[in-house]
Amino acid sequence: MNWLSLVTELEALIFWLASLILLAPKTLYCIIRRPKKMITVLSQEIDKRTDDKYDAYTSPITFWVIFSICLLIFHAILLEYIGFIIGGIFSGNSTNITEFEFNFSSNRITKAIIISIWPPLLFSYIILLKKKIIITKSNLENIFYMQCYLFGSFIALYTILSIFMTLLNFILPFNITNFTSLLYYYGIPIDWLCLILSLIWLINSELHLYKFYSVTTKRSTSYILILSSIFSSIVLVCLTGLLFIGLFNWAL
Structure with a gap:
C-alpha cells in the first residue's frame, strides 16, 4: 500500500470538507437571494470542462445531498422534537435526553429520500x-443539475423558516404575543405557512429557469407548467412512497 498516496488523499478529503463548510452556505445564500442571476452563473459552471469547475460554488450533487436529502431526513426525524427541546430550555426545566423517543424508522427515511429524488427528475423531464x-x-x-440547486435551496429555505418560527415562538415573551398560537388561532398551521412561503420562492425560481431554457415565453403558460409539475411530483411521491412502504412492511 502506498502510504504517501493515502495521506495525500486524506488531506484532500479534509480540505474538501473544510471548504464545503464555507462554499455550501455561500452557494445557498446566492441562490436564494438572486435566483435569476445564479441560474446563468451556475449553468456556465456546470458546462465547464476545465479543472476550475465548481471552484467558487458547491457541485450540484453535493449541494443536493446536503440541503435536500439530509435536511428532509432531519425534518422526518428531528424537527418535531425541536419545540419540546426548546420549550424545556426556556421554561427552565431540566431535560433528560432519555425522555426523547427518536424514532429512526426506515419508513420516514425512505419518504425523505423519495421526496428528494422525484421533483428534480420530473421537472427536468417536463x-x-x-x-x-x-x-x-x-x-x-x-x-x-440546475433542478438539484433549486430544490436543495427550496428544502433549505423551508427548514430555515420552520426553525426560525419555532424559535420565535419560545423567544418572544408570552405577554406580548405567542406567535404560533396566534397563527393557529386564525387557522394557519405554522408548517403550512413556511411551506407556502418556500413554494412562492420555488415557483418564481422555476419561472426564471423556464425562461432561461426558452421553454415558453408566456408567463401564464409557465405557471401552468410549474403548478402541474408540482402536482405531478406530489402524486408520484405519494404513489412511490406507498409502494416502498408496502414492500418494506411485506418484507418484514
Missing part, C-alpha cells in the same frame, strides 16, 4: 418534453 428534445444523459445533465 422541460425536455416541452422543448421536444430527446432524453439522453448529455441533454439531461445541465437541466437536472
Whole structure:
C-alpha cells in the first residue's frame, strides 16, 4: 500500500470538507437571494470542462445531498422534537435526553429520500418534453443539475423558516404575543405557512429557469407548467412512497 498516496488523499478529503463548510452556505445564500442571476452563473459552471469547475460554488450533487436529502431526513426525524427541546430550555426545566423517543424508522427515511429524488427528475423531464428534445444523459445533465440547486435551496429555505418560527415562538415573551398560537388561532398551521412561503420562492425560481431554457415565453403558460409539475411530483411521491412502504412492511 502506498502510504504517501493515502495521506495525500486524506488531506484532500479534509480540505474538501473544510471548504464545503464555507462554499455550501455561500452557494445557498446566492441562490436564494438572486435566483435569476445564479441560474446563468451556475449553468456556465456546470458546462465547464476545465479543472476550475465548481471552484467558487458547491457541485450540484453535493449541494443536493446536503440541503435536500439530509435536511428532509432531519425534518422526518428531528424537527418535531425541536419545540419540546426548546420549550424545556426556556421554561427552565431540566431535560433528560432519555425522555426523547427518536424514532429512526426506515419508513420516514425512505419518504425523505423519495421526496428528494422525484421533483428534480420530473421537472427536468417536463422541460425536455416541452422543448421536444430527446432524453439522453448529455441533454439531461445541465437541466437536472440546475433542478438539484433549486430544490436543495427550496428544502433549505423551508427548514430555515420552520426553525426560525419555532424559535420565535419560545423567544418572544408570552405577554406580548405567542406567535404560533396566534397563527393557529386564525387557522394557519405554522408548517403550512413556511411551506407556502418556500413554494412562492420555488415557483418564481422555476419561472426564471423556464425562461432561461426558452421553454415558453408566456408567463401564464409557465405557471401552468410549474403548478402541474408540482402536482405531478406530489402524486408520484405519494404513489412511490406507498409502494416502498408496502414492500418494506411485506418484507418484514
